[in-house]
Amino acid sequence: MATVPTTPKSRGASSQPATRPRRRDDTRLALLFILPATIGLVVFYFWPLVRGIGLSFTSWDLLTSAEFVGLDNYRRMIDDPVFWNAVRVTLLYVVINIGVQTVVALVIAVLMQRLSNSTVLRSVVLAPYLVSNVVAALVFLWILDYQLGIGNQALEWLGTDRIPFLTDETWVIPTIALINVWRHMGYTALLLFAGLQTIPHTMYEAARVDGASELRMFFRITLPLLRPILGLVLIISVIGSFQVFDTVSVTTNGGPVDSSRVLQLYIYDNAFGQFDFGYASALSVALLLILIAVTFLQYRATRAGQTDLN
Amino acid sequence: MANPTAPAEHHAETAAVDAAPPGTPPPGTPPARRRRLSPGRIFAWVVLVALLLITIFPFYWMLRTALSSNDALYANSSSPLPVDFSWGGFERVFGLQSTEEAIAQGGSGASIDFWRYLMNSVVVATCITVCQVFFSAMAAYAFSRLRWRGRDLVFSLFLLSLMVPMIFTLLPNFVLVRELGLIDSLLGIMLPSLFMTPFAIFFLRQFFMNISTEVEEAVLIDGAGKIRVFFNLIIPMSAGPIATISILTYITAWNDYLWPLMVSYTDESRVLTVALGTFKSQAPQTGPDWAGLMAATLVAALPMIILFMAFARRIVNSIGFSGIK
Incomplete structure (x- = not known):
């Protein structure tokens, strides 16, 4: 991490020689x-x-x-099918949310890097991040409404059947995951875009002289050199993703049945629905342990923070 | 510090991420590229524009729905323009309609006092931003410009707190706020965020460290104390980064949902995000008041959109690795 200016540590307040300016110790x-x-x-x-x-x-x-x-x-937790279902649902959510979000954000970041550096463009990309999860959830609740939503209307125009996005057990988690992709993809794209700025342009020029295609440059230069930053961004996004609550709470409140009852919502239900703070705390500990394990594995797998640029 | 944003981006970036190698060129404008429009370039633009449309469309749809009258929405749900243009949605949000009128137009008729929620949100976000940024700046000053024993150790403790996920502190913090008798009060909502975030301290510390010591020495020789240095030198010279972190803090505080939901029970302390959730759950039997709901979401989102428009360049440029929270 960042360096701290070296300070002689042995010097205590009382042992200050009188000649030294008083300001050398500010304890x-x-x-x-x-x-x-x-x-x-x-x-x-x-x-x-x-x-x-x-x-x-x-x-x-x-x-x-x-x-x-x-x-x-903890014993109760191990025997609690709703808990295990919540773990499963949360994992499914994280995988879809992070998978799609990372790919889309990477596409946006690379396109911006290759096409335009415009601040206006970047502002537009960031816009969804400025509204709260609740606003995003409500807007998509309306857009994806089975009867009246423009999303389902569009599906009809395309000649497919309407989809009960937020009221069907199989659709609900992917839908919520994608709503949150909408809100976070621009922010993630800007993080990656900043990372792309650290790749020297001379590399692309050299590759172009050698006749490399854009696609080849992406896989041979951009992706490998972005890896450490991509790794860090992934760790941050995954931690955030595991804590999903707002969107679920507003759109489905865990339903239908328990198909969108993510861990955080289950914790909230236990604490404020059942007033079972002990069990809710145990569930929080479980979520914390899952987070620590996932972060550790990711850190190892992506070698985040170690650069290949030198 | 003629252009505070450019160095801001660079320092914050190298500060927060070990990954940035020492020899990294500062992010600047890339060399001029060929402007020839190849088919590949056109395709790339098409993809980018499509993604931008996906980004923008929900905002437009919010506005279009909010300006429609609710009954007409049920008859014509897909017109790209507002159907049967009406301010009714906004009137219901601000309680300008009588109960009968509201019910007739598809509202729930329940009294909602958005001015109040708006005020609550403004108070909460403003207090959190002012206190948190100021206290974080004080700590950042102690960690960057003051010499004292144990500084590195204490700083590493703050570093450690970055690893504590929000989610884990929520329940115990709720218990604490309850013990303090602050449930259902604005102070209860603000309290855990008032003192600092580790992120703000790290962010500001980077800038404070880079202010030249010579200027500081000069002020000190003039007889000023370190406290005056902080107020008269460090803060004015870091106006740019302080503004950036303030905006980011404001947006985060404004958009927070779960914590205020836990703490507030009545209109007394209800903030906009929580009120939106309540508004949604009050849907009348006949079906949701979509026009009113979308008007409400617009009202909730608008202050952030205005703030963003005013500071777009600063916000956008500050999201480098500094943006990692």
Whole structure:
């Protein structure tokens, strides 16, 4: 990570020689300056982490006091078909969402790199990212409405049957995944576009002199050199993707049956529907472990952060 | 700092990603390319334009639906222009119609007070942005320009907090906010985001580190203290990056849904995103009030669209690797 200017560490406040300017040690001032941020860090990041793990070993409905139940919540989780269904549905969502999003974003980024550097173009591409998930969800709920949606109308014009996008068990997850692709593809494309800017243009010129086609240049230059950045972008997007909630909550609220009940929604249901905070916390721990495992595997697989450019 | 955005992009990029090799040329304008329109180029443009249309279309459809009258939508759902043009959707959103009128036009008739939600959203997003950016800037200053023992250690603790996913802190934070008696209050919604985000600290620290020490020495020799250096030198010289991070923070706070949904129960603290969800679930028996719903989504999205139009260049350029959250 970023380098910190080297500071002689042995120098303490009390051992300051009188000749040195007083400003060489700023401990007191520094403590004052980091105080608010440190409160935020300890109270709203580290403490919840500890507490969340602690709560997962209890049975608690918020009203009475929490009762320690050991591993009961975890045992219950292993036997809970809705939990396993939520894991399956979430994984399916992540695979479709990330798969499509990455390909589309890469296409947009490369096309922009080869065609135009225009800020206007990039602004348009980013526009969906500015509206909330809720807005995106509502708009597509309307566009994909079975009876009145323009999307289904278009399918009819194309001569195919209407599709119950958000009310059919097989369609619902792919549909939600694609709605979120719409919202995030431009943002991801801009991240990749910034990555593409680090590839020296001389490489393309040399390749062109050798008579390489655009397609060949993409596979021989762009893709290999973008790999470390693509890896990082993937890790970030996958972590975000696993936490999907807003879109599902607004469009289907988990239905039909449990076919779109993703993990985060199941956690929310348990906490605020059943007031079962212990079990909800255990589910959160499970999701955290899944996230850690997936991130670790991805980091290894993509060798994210290691460049081939030198 | 004549052009704050260009260095912004570069520093932030090398800051956040080890991947950027030391010899990387700064992202600049590529050399002039051949402008010959080959079939391949035309095809590429067609693909790009198609993707742009997919991006833009839902926005247009929102507007078109919002300006239609709801009954006409059921009769004519595919006209590219508003059907039976009407401001009714917007009137229902802002409570300008009587209950009977609203029901007659396909609304639910339930009272919704969008001005209130709009105000709540503005208050929440503004307070979060001001406090979070200011406190993060203070910390970034301590981590970049002050010398003190344990600095690297404390900084690495902040680094560690980047790894804690939001999702995991939500439930315990809810419990905490409840214990503080802040459920269903705007302060409860803001509180966890008021103090800092690790990302803002890293982002600002990069810029603060790159301000020349000579300028700082000169100010210090004039007898100013480090606090004055922070307010009179560091902050004005980093106006560009501070604006960038503020805009990004504002957008994030404005669009947040799950946390406000957990904390707010009544109109007292309901923000726009949550209100939209409620509005949707109040659909009348006859079918949803699509015109009203789309008018509401437009109202919710509009402030961000205006903000974006005003700062498009800055926002777009700031999304390099700095954009990775």
